[in-house]
Amino acid sequence: MSEFTIRTRKFKSNPLLGRKQFVLDIIHPNMANVSKKDLAEKLKTMYKVHDVQCIQLFGFKTAFGGGRSSGFGLIYESLDKMKKFEPKYRLKRAGVDTGKAGAGRRGKKDTKNRMKKTRGKEKSKARASGGKK
Numbered sequence: 001m002s003e004f005t006i007r008t009r010k011f012k013s014n015p016l017l018g019r020k021q022f023v024l025d026i027i028h029p030n031m032a033n034v035s036k037k038d039l040a041e042k043l044k045t046m047y048k049v050h051d052v053q054c055i056q057l058f059g060f061k062t063a064f065g066g067g068r069s070s071g072f073g074l075i076y077e078s079l080d081k082m083k084k085f086e087p088k089y090r091l092k093r094a095g096v097d098t099g100k101a102g103a104g105r106r107g108k109k110d111t112k113n114r115m116k117k118t119r120g121k122e123k124s125k126a127r128a129s130g131g132k133k
Contacts, residue, residue: 004028006042008073018081019074020047024057026069033062033069049075054082056090 008022028034040055049055060071076082083096091097103111114126 004034018077024073029067
């Protein structure tokens with residue numbers, strides 16, 4: 001971790017969503033940017049958070065000329081609250097939500113079209129084979 005300082009503005013505790021929310025101002029001279037992982041580690045010590053995964057950082061913009069960035073941060077009370085209220089794309093970004101698994105779009109279409117060509121017992125065989133030929 002290199003030298004950078006963090007300031008929080010517009011700090012708000014949101015008990016309905018079970019989180020603390022704030023605007024982050026980062027001063028990082030002689031650096032292009034600071035990684036979100038490093039920022040989360042520093043926020044963990046600043047706000048005594050038990051789990052780094054409960055911290056969400058997003059929307060960072062670097063000021064023209066560099067040296068300063070600002071973005072938005074959320075610290076959730078627990079992972080359950082985070083899973084309940086965070087949008088799916090941010091959960092995927094954080095590596096918390098794995099998303100749905102199953103046959104892909106092309107595989108479903110292939111199965112459907114293969115079933116059109118068969119009758120009777122072969123139809124159930126075509127369905128069981130799934131995306132394979």
